[in-house]
Amino acid sequence: MGALGGFAIEGQIAGSASRDQLTAQAIAELGLNTGMRVLTDTAHSAFVTNLETVQDSRAQGWVTNSGSTCTWSGVTSQLSDLLSHFAPLTPGPVPDQVQVASPQASAGYVRIWNTARGPGNEGYTWEAVVGIASAPAPCPSWQDTGTARMMTFPINTFAFAWVWGPEGQLVGELTLSPPSQTPGAILLTYPDCPTYFSSPACHVPTSVQVSLPAGTLLWNDPNVNAPTMP
Amino acid sequence: MAAALLAVVGSFVVIGLAQAGQAGQRALLAAQARRLLQGELEQARSGGGIPASGQTGPFAVTVSTSTGSAPIVLGGLPVWTPDCYGGSPCSNTVTMSGVSSLTYVAITITYTADGSVLARGTTATAP
Numbered sequence: 001m002g003a004l005g006g007f008a009i010e011g012q013i014a015g016s017a018s019r020d021q022l023t024a025q026a027i028a029e030l031g032l033n034t035g036m037r038v039l040t041d042t043a044h045s046a047f048v049t050n051l052e053t054v055q056d057s058r059a060q061g062w063v064t065n066s067g068s069t070c071t072w073s074g075v076t077s078q079l080s081d082l083l084s085h086f087a088p089l090t091p092g093p094v095p096d097q098v099q100v101a102s103p104q105a106s107a108g109y110v111r112i113w114n115t116a117r118g119p120g121n122e123g124y125t126w127e128a129v130v131g132i133a134s135a136p137a138p139c140p141s142w143q144d145t146g147t148a149r150m151m152t153f154p155i156n157t158f159a160f161a162w163v164w165g166p167e168g169q170l171v172g173e174l175t176l177s178p179p180s181q182t183p184g185a186i187l188l189t190y191p192d193c194p195t196y197f198s199s200p201a202c203h204v205p206t207s208v209q210v211s212l213p214a215g216t217l218l219w220n221d222p223n224v225n226a227p228t229m230p
Numbered sequence: 231m232a233a234a235l236l237a238v239v240g241s242f243v244v245i246g247l248a249q250a251g252q253a254g255q256r257a258l259l260a261a262q263a264r265r266l267l268q269g270e271l272e273q274a275r276s277g278g279g280i281p282a283s284g285q286t287g288p289f290a291v292t293v294s295t296s297t298g299s300a301p302i303v304l305g306g307l308p309v310w311t312p313d314c315y316g317g318s319p320c321s322n323t324v325t326m327s328g329v330s331s332l333t334y335v336a337i338t339i340t341y342t343a344d345g346s347v348l349a350r351g352t353t354a355t356a357p
Contacts, residue, residue, distance in 0.1 A: 022264055022271075023351055029275040030354040034301055034329055037357035041325035053317025088322040090309045110309050110324055112301035117336065119350045127304070230304060 023118045024163040024172035025219060027126050031161035032176055032217075035112055035128035039157065042088060042110070043132070043210045050086040051208045056190045059151040059205075063140040070139035079134050079153065080106035082186070089131060098129055098160060099224055107133040107158070113230040122166040127230050130159040130176075132212070135183035148206075149190040154183040157212045160221075164229045175221040184211040263289055263339040263348035274335040277356035281337065289348070290340040298332035298354055332357065 062078045084091035089108030109131025118124045135154035143150045159176035178184075187209040193202035266289060270281040283293045303309060307324060314320035332354045339349040 019260075019264060019349065022268055022349070026271045026275070026351040026353040029271070030334065030352065033275060033332060033354040033357050034298060037298075037328050037332055038301070038324065038326060040357055041328035042323070045325045046321035046323045049319065049321050050312055050314050050317070053314050053320065055315075055317075058315065084310075084312065085315055086312050086320075088308060088310055088312055088324055090305075108310070111304040113304060114299065114301040116334075116352055118352065128301075230302070 019119060020165075020171055021219075023124070024165075025174065027116045027118065027124050027163045028161040028172060028174035029217075030116055031112075031114075031126035031128040031163070032130075032159050032174060034114070035110075035130035035159055035161065036157070036176070036212075038110060038112060039130040039132070039159075040212055043212060046088045047086065048208045048210055050088075051186065051188060051210070052205055054086070054188060054205060056149065056203045059188050059190070060142055062153060063142045063151055072134070072136070075140060076106040076134045078140065079155065082153065083108035083132060087132065094129070094131070094133075094158070095227075096225075098227060107131045109158075118166075124166065124171075125164045125168075125229055126161055127227065128159060128161040130157070132156070133158055135178075137183075144192060147192055149192050151186075151188040151190075153186040155186055155210075155212070156183050157215060159215070160224055162226050168229055170226050170229075173220055173224055173226060175218045175224055176215040177218060178213045178215045182213055184213040186210050259288070259341055260348050262287075263341070266291070267337055267339050267349040267351050270337050271335075271351050271353045274333075274337075274355055275353040280333060280335055280355065285342065288342055290342050292338040292340065294336045294338075296334045296336070298329045298334050300326040300329050 062082055083089065087108045089110055091108050094107055094109065109129055111127065111129045113125065113127040116124050116126060133156050135156045138154055140153045156178040161174045163171050165171045188205045189207040191202050191206055193199065266286060270291065273279060273281055280295060281293050283291055303324065308322035309324060311322040312320055334352065334354050336352040338347055341348050
């Protein structure tokens with residue numbers, strides 16, 4: 001996962017923010033960065049460890065929908081199966097109370113919150129929802145190079161962060177949306193054993209990689225609801 | 231009598247204009263301070279490094295840092311226990327320890343001439 005760097009908040013002119021907006025955005029960024037850190041670390045530890053047990057036959061099952069004919073419903077269904085059985089994240093689509101329209105078809109996510117100090121040393125509360133979801137393209141694929149077999153399953157990340165002021169009032173929301181052209185991926189690599197050689201080691205991954213894409217930031221996304229303050 | 235009255239009214243107008251000028255100057259300074267703060271926060275959160283304390287024009291920039299504290303998970307841990315289709319080991323651990331490697335950055339912009347705080351904000355370094 002790269003840094004969130006290089007992306008300004010969409011639709012904003014530098015220096016135009018009011019004090020309250022600046023406070024809310026900075027704390028929302030704090031929440032997003034914290035959430036993405038938790039998601040990345042979890043993906044690179046427990047999730048990878050769990051994926052190291054995936055039998056090749058099951059991995060092939062996840063890409064039966066692959067190729068130019070793959071369908072969104074097929075891909076999301078297969079990612080849903082993958083995440084719910086192997087990722088220590090809450091399975092299911094993004095809750096309706098978070099996203100108003102076009103909910104992610106499948107996802108695994110975690111919701112975290114904390115407090116931060118703002119102007120005047122006043123206490124603000126933030127909540128972040130971060131997770132993994134289907135990527136619209138490319139299709140999942142299975143590749144046999146003659147020496148190795150590889151499953152590539154494109155994935156995206158998503159994140160939302162809300163900030164509440166000292167009086168409990170919502171002061172803003174920040175959405176992290178993935179760039180659709182450059183998704184991340186779950187990559188499982190298996191040995192390519194000859195047919196006369198049958199070993200259990202032939203059917204579990206020799207390598208597992210989970211990469212999460214960076215994203216762009218959008219302030220007060222109209223498609224996002226605010227949950228109740230934690 | 232009329233001249234005296236005119237002089238008094240005139241002095242109020244002058245004072246009013248001076249106060250309005252000061253208020254306008256103050257608002258301009260505050261806007262400049264917020265613009266400076268926004269740039270400093272953006273640098274910290276986007277991976278550009280932690281800004282240094284120092285003097286920038288009429289402003290003193292004070293940067294303080296702290297270690298990120300583990301957030302609270304809504305609903306508690308574990309959030310989900312995967313079964314790995316019977317594979318073993320199968321972990322349900324959400325890794326929170328990495329948050330401590332983030333640096334939480336608090337930045338205060340002070341107007342050097344009178345020491346007043348014009349802008350203050352906090353964020354975290356990039357993940």
